[in-house]
Amino acid sequence: MFRTTTHYKYWIFDDEDELYRRRQEANHRFIRDNITLINVKPDEVPKHFLTMAEEVALVNYYLSLLRDFCRRFNPPIPKYVTSTSIQYFKRFYLNNSVMEHHPKHLIVTCVYLAAKIEEFNVTMDQFVKNVKGDREKAAEIVLNNELLLLHKINYQLIIWHPxxxxxxxxxxxxxxxxxxxxxxxxxxxxxxxxxxxxxxxxxxxxxxxxxxxxxxxxxxxxxxxxxxxxxxxxxxxxxxxxxxxxxxxxxxxxxxx
Structure with missing residues (x-):
C-alpha cells in the first residue's frame, strides 16, 4: 500500500545525489534572483549569501529547536505529530532556501499544520501559549505561512511513519x-x-x-x-x-x- 502513496512517489529518493541537487538548485536559484538587487559581483557571492552547506547546517539547527518545542508542548504532543512536523519542515527546505523563508517562522507553522493533519485537537489560543514572546504575532505568523507551507510541499500531507x-x-x-x-x-x-x-x-x-x-x-x-x-x-x-x-x-x- 505504501508504494501507492504520495509519500513514496514524491518523497522517497533513490540516492543522496538527488537531495544534493535539489538543495543546490534552491540555493543557486535564490542567489540568481537576488544578486542583481544588491549589486554583488559574482566573485563576492560568498561574502553576501549562504552556501548550501551553511543552509543545511541552519536547517538542522532549527530542526533541533522544533523538536524541543514539541517536547515542551502542553498538552503533550504525540510522537506522530512531532514526526509529521519534522518531515514537513525537511520537505519544505529540500526545495527552498532559508535565505528566502526564515526557519523560525516555519517551525511553528509545521507543528500547527501537523497537529491538524494528525487530528491532535488544539486551538490557536492553546497553541500560542507554548510560544515564547508575542503570542499574537506568533498566531499571525502561523496563519500567514500555512498556505505557503501547503503550497511548497505540494499539498502532500499524509506522512507514513515507522x-x-x-x-x-x-x-x-x-x-x-x-x-x-x-x-x-x-x-x-x-x-x-x-x-x-x-x-x-x-x-x-x-x-x-x-x-x-x-x-x-x-x-x-x-x-x-x-x-x-x-x-x-x-x-x-x-x-x-x-x-x-x-x-x-x-x-x-x-x-x-
Missing part, C-alpha cells in the same frame, strides 16, 4: 522467535528504538528509506545495544534472500550512526 511497523515487528519477533535464547523480550528495546528514530530525524534517512525499513533498522540497532543479533529473525523474515537484506540493513545502520 511506528506502526515497529509494533508489528515486535509482535512478530515475540511470535516467531520464542525458542531463541535471545530476543525473548523485545519490549526491552523500546528506549533504544526511540533513540534511533530520533537520530534519523537529523539525517536524510526519511528521504531514502521506507518506514518499514527504518523500523527494522531501529530494532536491529536496539538489539545490538543489548549485544544481541537479529540475524535469526531476518532469516525467517526474508528467507532465501536474507543474506542480501541483512547486508543491506547492516550497511545502512553503520552509515547512519
Amino acid at each position: 511506528y506502526r511497523s515497529i509494533e508489528g515487528f515486535l509482535i512478530d519477533i515475540k511470535t516467531r522467535c520464542k525458542s531463541s535464547s535471545s530476543n525473548q523480550d523485545p519490549e526491552r528495546y523500546r528506549q533504544h528504538i526511540d533513540t534511533f528514530i530520533d537520530q534519523c530525524f537529523l539525517t536524510d534517512a526519511f528521504f531514502l528509506l521506507c518506514p518499514n525499513q527504518l523500523a527494522l533498522l531501529a530494532i536491529i540497532y536496539a538489539a545490538d545495544k543489548f549485544g544481541e543479533s537479529m540475524d535469526e529473525y531476518l532469516q525467517i523474515l526474508f528467507g532465501d534472500n536474507s543474506s542480501n537484506e541483512i547486508a543491506f540493513l547492516h550497511k545502512w545502520m553503520i552509515s547512519m550512526l
Whole structure:
C-alpha cells in the first residue's frame, strides 16, 4: 500500500545525489534572483549569501529547536505529530532556501499544520501559549505561512511513519522467535528504538528509506545495544534472500550512526 502513496512517489529518493541537487538548485536559484538587487559581483557571492552547506547546517539547527518545542508542548504532543512536523519542515527546505523563508517562522507553522493533519485537537489560543514572546504575532505568523507551507510541499500531507511497523515487528519477533535464547523480550528495546528514530530525524534517512525499513533498522540497532543479533529473525523474515537484506540493513545502520 505504501508504494501507492504520495509519500513514496514524491518523497522517497533513490540516492543522496538527488537531495544534493535539489538543495543546490534552491540555493543557486535564490542567489540568481537576488544578486542583481544588491549589486554583488559574482566573485563576492560568498561574502553576501549562504552556501548550501551553511543552509543545511541552519536547517538542522532549527530542526533541533522544533523538536524541543514539541517536547515542551502542553498538552503533550504525540510522537506522530512531532514526526509529521519534522518531515514537513525537511520537505519544505529540500526545495527552498532559508535565505528566502526564515526557519523560525516555519517551525511553528509545521507543528500547527501537523497537529491538524494528525487530528491532535488544539486551538490557536492553546497553541500560542507554548510560544515564547508575542503570542499574537506568533498566531499571525502561523496563519500567514500555512498556505505557503501547503503550497511548497505540494499539498502532500499524509506522512507514513515507522511506528506502526515497529509494533508489528515486535509482535512478530515475540511470535516467531520464542525458542531463541535471545530476543525473548523485545519490549526491552523500546528506549533504544526511540533513540534511533530520533537520530534519523537529523539525517536524510526519511528521504531514502521506507518506514518499514527504518523500523527494522531501529530494532536491529536496539538489539545490538543489548549485544544481541537479529540475524535469526531476518532469516525467517526474508528467507532465501536474507543474506542480501541483512547486508543491506547492516550497511545502512553503520552509515547512519
